[in-house]
Amino acid sequence: MLLRDFLREGVSRLGSLYPEREARNILLDLIESRLGVARYTYATDPDFSPGPEAQVILSEDLDRLSGGEPLQYVLGYSEFMGRRFRVTPDVLIPRPETEILCSEAIKLVRGSSPIRILDLCTGSGCIAWTMAMEVPSATVYGIDISEKALAIASHQDFSRSLSGAEAPVPERSRRAVFLQADILADPPSFPCGQFDLILSNPPYIMESQRKDMRKNVLDHEPALALFVPDDDPLLFYRAVASWSKTLLAAGGTGIVEINDLLGAQTRDLFIEAGFKNVEILDDFSGKNRFVIFS
Numbered sequence: 001m002l003l004r005d006f007l008r009e010g011v012s013r014l015g016s017l018y019p020e021r022e023a024r025n026i027l028l029d030l031i032e033s034r035l036g037v038a039r040y041t042y043a044t045d046p047d048f049s050p051g052p053e054a055q056v057i058l059s060e061d062l063d064r065l066s067g068g069e070p071l072q073y074v075l076g077y078s079e080f081m082g083r084r085f086r087v088t089p090d091v092l093i094p095r096p097e098t099e100i101l102c103s104e105a106i107k108l109v110r111g112s113s114p115i116r117i118l119d120l121c122t123g124s125g126c127i128a129w130t131m132a133m134e135v136p137s138a139t140v141y142g143i144d145i146s147e148k149a150l151a152i153a154s155h156q157d158f159s160r161s162l163s164g165a166e167a168p169v170p171e172r173s174r175r176a177v178f179l180q181a182d183i184l185a186d187p188p189s190f191p192c193g194q195f196d197l198i199l200s201n202p203p204y205i206m207e208s209q210r211k212d213m214r215k216n217v218l219d220h221e222p223a224l225a226l227f228v229p230d231d232d233p234l235l236f237y238r239a240v241a242s243w244s245k246t247l248l249a250a251g252g253t254g255i256v257e258i259n260d261l262l263g264a265q266t267r268d269l270f271i272e273a274g275f276k277n278v279e280i281l282d283d284f285s286g287k288n289r290f291v292i293f294s
Contacts (some may be wrong), residue, residue, distance in 0.1 A: 002049050004042040008057055013066040017216060026071050030061055034074050047279050056112065080126045082160055083133070088147035091124040092225045097283045098201050101290055102130045104281065108253055109197055113137035116193070118247060120183050120240055122190040123225055123263040125153030125176065127199050132176040133158065140176040141195075146224065147180060154178045183239045187246040194249040201257040202236035203228050233259065236264050237291075241273035244293070253294045263288025 007027055014023035034039075034057055041048050050058060060070040072078040072093045078085050080094040081102055094175070105127075109115045115138045119128040122142030131181050142268055179185050205226050210218060217226075228235060237256060244254050245285040254275075258266045263280045268279045275293040283289035 001055050002042075002144070003231075004046055004048075004251075005036075006050075006055075006062075007031070009026055010062050010065070010148060011064060017066070017068060017214075026065065027062075030058070030074070032267065034058060043152070053239065056116055066158065068219050070216050072264050073093065073220060075079060078124075081130045081134075083130070085124050085126050085129070085244055086152055086156055087124055088148075088152060089220055090146065090222060091152050092221055094124060094126040097289055098127065098257060100281075101199065101255055102127055102134075104292070105131060105197060105255055106134050108255075109135055109138065114139065114197070115143070115197065115198045116195045116249070117199065118195040119203040120198065120243060121225070121236070122153050122178060123149050123201070125156055125178065127201065128153065128176050129156055129158070131197075131199070133194065136203055141176045142176060143181045143182065144178070145182045148220075149222075149225075150178045161203070165275060185242060186233065187243045194247050194252070196249050196252045198237075198240070198248055198252070198254040199256070200240050200242050200254075202260040204231050204236065204257070204262070206230045206259070207262075232279065234238075234266060234269055237269050241270055241275070245273060246276075248294075251294070253292065255288060255290055255292045258291055260287035260289055263291075266291050 010027040011020060011023045014026065018026065031037065032039050033056055034248065035050055058278045061074050062063050063070065070093055072087050073089055076086060078087045078093050085094060115135060117131050117138050117140045119140065119142040122128050125142050128140050129141035131138055142153055144153070203226055205228065207227055208230050240256055242253070248254060267278050267280050270291060270293040278293045279289050281290040281292060
C-alpha cells in the first residue's frame with residue numbers, strides 16, 4: 001500500500017465525521033507520529049510505501065479513527081504547552097484554550113519564591129505539571145475525584161521531547177503531588193497549608209449543549225469531566241470559590257476556565273463569594289473563557 005493511497009482512503013472514511021481538511025490533517029498527524037516521516041512524504045515521495053508492520057498499525061488506527069475515536073486517544077498522547085501528556089478515555093484531551101490559563105498563571109508567579117499552587121479537577125495533570133515544570137520554585141498539588149484520572153496524572157513522563165529525543169527533566173518538577181478529593185464536598189483541612197495560586201478547569205458544559213457537540217467527544221471523552229446540569233451550571237464554581245475562601249493565602253490569586261455563555265454569571269458568583277478583584281479574560285476567539293479573582 002502506498003502512503004498516498006492510505007491517505008486517500010482515510011480521508012474518504014473520515015468524511016462523515018470531519019470536514020475534509022480536518023480529516024486530512026488528522027491523518028497527516030497520524031502518519032508523522034507512527035512512521036516518523038514528514039507529513040508531506042506522500043507528495044514528495046509518491047512511491048513511498050510503509051513496511052508490512054507499519055501498514056497493520058495504520059490500518060488498525062484508521063479503524064479506530066473511523067469509529068469516532070479522537071486521534072489523541074489512538075496515539076495515547078496529546079501535546080500541551082510544548083510537552084506530550086499521556087491521555088486515555090479516563091481523562092479529557094487538553095484544549096488549546098487551557099494553555100492560555102497556564103500562560104496567564106505562569107506570568108503571575110514566575111520569579112516568585114517559594115510558591116504554592118493548587119489545581120482543582122486536575123484530570124490528566126496538564127495544568128499541574130505545566131506549572132511544576134515552568135515554575136521551578138513551585139510546590140504543586142493536583143486534586144481530582146477520579147482514581148483513574150489520578151493514575152494518569154501521577155505517571156506523566158516528560159523524559160522525551162516532542163521529537164522523541166531524550167529531554168532532561170528537572171528533578172524538582174517530578175514532585176507534583178496528586179490527591180483524591182471531591183471538590184463538591186466541604187474544603188478539607190489541608191495538611192500542606194494555604195496556596196498562593198489556585199487554578200481549575202472544572203466541568204462546565206451544560207447538558208443542553210450536548211446537541212451542539214461532536215460525536216467523537218460525546219462517545220469517547222469522560223462525561224464526568226465535561227457536563228453540569230442545566231439547573232445548576234455553576235455548581236463547580238461555587239465549590240472552587242468555597243475552597244478558595246479556605247485555602248487561598250492572603251494576596252493569592254485564582255484563575256478558572258469557564259463556559260463562555262456564562263461569563264458574567266461566573267464573575268458575579270466570585271464577587272458574591274467575597275473576592276474583591278474579579279475580572280473576565282477572553283480566549284483567542286474573543287470569547288469569555290476565564291475568570292481571575294483575588
